[in-house]
Amino acid sequence: MLEPNKSWIHRHTANARICHWIMAVSVFYLLYSGIMIFLHFPELYWGKVGFQGYPAIFKLEDWGISWERAEELGDRRWGRNYHYTFAWVFVINGLIYLIWNSWQKSFYRKMLPTKQELSIAHLKSEVKRHAKFRAAKGSAAAKYNILQKLTYLFVMFVLFPFMIISGFAQMPAFTAISPELIDLFGGRQTARTLHVVCSLILVLFVVVHLLQMVVAGALNQLRGMIIGKYEIAQESNEVAQ
Amino acid sequence: MSKHEKTEQFTLTRRKLISRFGALSGILLAGCDTQFYKPPINRGGLIGIADTLTMASQRMLMSNQQLVQEHDVSEITKHFPVWNQSDPEDEEYQRLKAGNYVEWRLPITGLVNNPIYLFLLKT
Numbered sequence: 001m002l003e004p005n006k007s008w009i010h011r012h013t014a015n016a017r018i019c020h021w022i023m024a025v026s027v028f029y030l031l032y033s034g035i036m037i038f039l040h041f042p043e044l045y046w047g048k049v050g051f052q053g054y055p056a057i058f059k060l061e062d063w064g065i066s067w068e069r070a071e072e073l074g075d076r077r078w079g080r081n082y083h084y085t086f087a088w089v090f091v092i093n094g095l096i097y098l099i100w101n102s103w104q105k106s107f108y109r110k111m112l113p114t115k116q117e118l119s120i121a122h123l124k125s126e127v128k129r130h131a132k133f134r135a136a137k138g139s140a141a142a143k144y145n146i147l148q149k150l151t152y153l154f155v156m157f158v159l160f161p162f163m164i165i166s167g168f169a170q171m172p173a174f175t176a177i178s179p180e181l182i183d184l185f186g187g188r189q190t191a192r193t194l195h196v197v198c199s200l201i202l203v204l205f206v207v208v209h210l211l212q213m214v215v216a217g218a219l220n221q222l223r224g225m226i227i228g229k230y231e232i233a234q235e236s237n238e239v240a241q
Numbered sequence: 242m243s244k245h246e247k248t249e250q251f252t253l254t255r256r257k258l259i260s261r262f263g264a265l266s267g268i269l270l271a272g273c274d275t276q277f278y279k280p281p282i283n284r285g286g287l288i289g290i291a292d293t294l295t296m297a298s299q300r301m302l303m304s305n306q307q308l309v310q311e312h313d314v315s316e317i318t319k320h321f322p323v324w325n326q327s328d329p330e331d332e333e334y335q336r337l338k339a340g341n342y343v344e345w346r347l348p349i350t351g352l353v354n355n356p357i358y359l360f361l362l363k364t
Contacts, residue, residue, distance in 0.1 A: 051322035085291035173299060177306045 009142050011230030013106060019097040020225055026090040027206070033082035034199060039074025042067060044196060048187035057193065087167065094160065110144060111153060117146040135216040141232055148212075155205055159198055166195040277304075 042060035060070050101107035126146050136145055168174045169191035175182040185191040213221045224230035278297040283289050337345045347359040
């Protein structure tokens with residue numbers, strides 16, 4: 001077998017790299033401070049009413065941590081300060097990313113799925129490849145694959161906006177000027193519960209994201225996201241072409 | 242005649258533009274001048290910046306607005322959660338409780354025109 005030829009490409013723009021790491025830090029702090037806030041009130045309810053003693057749909061007590069113990073572990077004051085701070089960092093950073101990349105056409109080129117990619121046959125083969133934990137090679141490795149594109153679009157345009165809106169729906173002052181928002185959720189407790197559920201989906205995304213990084217080569221991926229250089233291992237048949 | 246109309250239209254739009262710009266800069270200047278948009282204590286650092294952003298955006302969105310969500314009378318909750326203590330050992334409270342709160346009074350005194358004592362009606 002021939003030693004696969006290697007070439008270098010410029011993987012991520014400076015804007016994407018900077019925004020990615022600011023986002024990574026802010027998501028970490030948002031999650032951490034969110035857990036701190038949650039621990040101070042470790043139950044979830046559905047609807048408009050929620051208090052200690054009201055039928056809850058989730059109780060941390062059922063998972064072996066009593067209310068008193070959770071209150072000790074959590075820190076609502078610290079949590080709220082940092083949750084607000086990094087929510088601002090997250091939103092401003094996200095807006096800069098979106099505006100910059102909408103202006104630069106690279107965004108559409110990198111993220112928008114093509115018709116060929118959305119065909120059932122292609123989707124099937126990509127799901128199979130992912131299930132076998134095989135990394136893309138050659139020219140396919142130079143761009144995002146279809147599952148990657150769809151996931152990123154879903155996270156950016158569905159999960160992130162949902163987190164922001166359900167966060168706003170928990171703000172008593174904000175719901176005073178926009179009661180429609182809280183009615184949309186059917187109550188602040190529902191908004192809070194969905195905020196937590198959505199954050200768990202985001203945690204799942206981060207876990208899979210890191211797993212994919214390892215599968216595709218952690219060093220190469222990290223280098224691509226830090227300095228932008230990305231190594232492409234070419235398949236032997238592509239070299240012949 | 243038509244030329245005259247045109248110039249008038251032009252002046253009107255420009256005037257509008259200028260007045261709008263003036264109003265906008267007024268809002269911006271007011272934001273700089275007054276303490277209205279700033280948090281009372283600046284904690285400094287990133288948290289201080291976030292404080293200012295939160296306070297300013299809340300004030301901008303919520304001044305001259307209702308303070309809380311309005312509810313219909315029919316929506317008054319049937320749940321009255323009790324925090325920490327539902328039956329305090331306090332002597333006075335126990336005495337009032339024993340008398341079914343007949344003797345309980347809520348004083349409305351101080352800087353009011355008509356000081357009164359409210360009490361529970363027997364139902």
